[in-house]
Amino acid sequence: MRDLALLPKAHLHLHFTGSMRVSTLGELAERHGIRLPAVLLDADPLHVPADERGWFRFQRLYDAARACVRGESDMRRIIAEAAADDAAERSGRLEIQVDPTSYAPFVGGITPALEIVLDEARASSQRAGVDIGVVVAASRMRHPLEARTLARLAARHAGDGPGQVVGFGLSNDERRGDTAEFAPAFAIARRAGLASVPHGGELLGPAHVQDVVTHLHPDRLGHGVRTGEDPRLLDEVVASGVALEVCPASNVSLGVYPDAASVPLRALVDAGAQVALGADDPLLFRSRLLAQYEVARDVHGFDDEALADLARSSIRASRAGEAVRARLLAGVDDWLASPDA
Numbered sequence: 049m050r051d052l053a054l055l056p057k058a059h060l061h062l063h064f065t066g067s068m069r070v071s072t073l074g075e076l077a078e079r080h081g082i083r084l085p086a087v088l089l090d091a092d093p094l095h096v097p098a099d100e101r102g103w104f105r106f107q108r109l110y111d112a113a114r115a116c117v118r119g120e121s122d123m124r125r126i127i128a129e130a131a132a133d134d135a136a137e138r139s140g141r142l143e144i145q146v147d148p149t150s151y152a153p154f155v156g157g158i159t160p161a162l163e164i165v166l167d168e169a170r171a172s173s174q175r176a177g178v179d180i181g182v183v184v185a186a187s188r189m190r191h192p193l194e195a196r197t198l199a200r201l202a203a204r205h206a207g208d209g210p211g212q213v214v215g216f217g218l219s220n221d222e223r224r225g226d227t228a229e230f231a232p233a234f235a236i237a238r239r240a241g242l243a244s245v246p247h248g249g250e251l252l253g254p255a256h257v258q259d260v261v262t263h264l265h266p267d268r269l270g271h272g273v274r275t276g277e278d279p280r281l282l283d284e285v286v287a288s289g290v291a292l293e294v295c296p297a298s299n300v301s302l303g304v305y306p307d308a309a310s311v312p313l314r315a316l317v318d319a320g321a322q323v324a325l326g327a328d329d330p331l332l333f334r335s336r337l338l339a340q341y342e343v344a345r346d347v348h349g350f351d352d353e354a355l356a357d358l359a360r361s362s363i364r365a366s367r368a369g370e371a372v373r374a375r376l377l378a379g380v381d382d383w384l385a386s387p388d389a
């Protein structure tokens with residue numbers, strides 16, 4: 049068994065606030081005089097049922113954490129630490145999702161909010177040695193017109209280099225909002241060359257995945273784990289090259305599956321799906337990227353060849369530039385060629 053902490057990988061599903069270290073959240077809360085729910089700072093991962101009340105509880109905690117991010121230095125710190133933590137787990141490419149709307153009130157609008165994130169992503173890429181692209185994500189809970197505004201903002205910063213916007217997402221409770229109404233925002237993003245990376249197939253099953261595919265033309269699905277409940281749809285998704293950002297710890301924390309063994313990782317990979325493992329919100333799920341690869345090995349029995357394939361798949365599904373992809377893929381070959389400890 050080779051050391052998974054040395055396996056080069058790409059991390060394609062990580063939310064800005066959700067990436068925060070617990071210790072950082074505690075410090076920010078103290079500095080801003082905010083009292084946090086104790087559960088945010090204790091040692092245990094969140095565990096809620098996959099119903100509306102469970103999601104509400106998750107969202108309330110997430111909002112409480114987000115309320116502690118109050119300005120440019122807090123925002124820069126989150127990106128810098130996400131980069132350092134990803135680098136420590138040998139992620140060579142991070143695509144971090146942010147909805148700049150949440151931080152706009154503290155920095156004078158969504159444009160400066162996004163520009164701060166992009167500028168720090170550029171600086172942190174240099175410092176940490178992780179190539180960082182940004183996904184601008186709209187929320188299902190807000191008006192679709194707001195998503196269009198975000199898509200236009202994202203489009204102005206499109207590119208595959210560090211500190212550029214690589215994709216456009218749609219997050220929050222999949223059961224809320226009308227997916228079709230977000231199609232115009234995704235069309236704007238697509239015309240600018242951005243990847244379409246909406247959440248889907250997490251809290252809802254194949255019928256909604258079909259909706260997302262039809263209206264938002266995803267390059268990657270955030271989660272997408274429930275696609276396989278309809279094997280024909282999964283075949284279609286595989287054939288059209290839509291990658292799945294699978295986040296096992298998140299699925300267990302949010303009650304989508306009762307335990308890690310029930311996450312259909314093996315079935316998805318066996319069906320030919322291009323899977324990129326991700327951590328989603330390590331702040332709440334207490335589990336980062338490396339831990340997802342450990343689950344693949346320890347719970348799902350992936351051997352080193354299969355783990356290397358997962359890493360390759362994450363790199364290929366990323367929007368990194370050709371040189372970065374080639375370097376990371378060569379690193380995976382080197383890892384596999386290294387002696388098995």
Ligand SMILES: [Zn+2]
Nearest residue numbers: 063247270328
């Ligand atoms: Zn997510």
